[in-house]
Amino acid sequence: MWDARFEEAVRARIPMLPPGQALGPDDELRALGMDSVATVALAADLESAYGIAFELDDLVPENFRTPARIWELISACRARVSAGRP
Template structure:
């Protein structure tokens, strides 16, 4: 399976969601909550991504669904990068 995101994105996700299996590829549909992503780590992940990509998540993106899976999260980040 190929991914559309870059290494910077995957590194940030793996750094914050440390329960992800290191030997397995990060899949777009992986439920990050199943791997330990809670509300505090969600905030940490958003801040990591904002700093890495020099963007700001708009208020409407600051909902649990945005960080539920890497695929949804990357779609949000990619949109912010393009604007």
């Protein structure tokens, strides 16, 4: 589904997920301790890690609700970059 750098970046921003517990695609990140400050930091981390730029319309709470939704957003941004759009 997603790669190790994604998992590492998300885990770094959710303090309530125990180290040995799997990160599930539908885990509610807010319930795992990710607040708005952590969400902004995660967005910046992901832009840097993947060489993408989120558009303003991408930066809504719904897009950062679960790991699966964030991964879908990253995939869409990477497709834009591949198509020659920022």
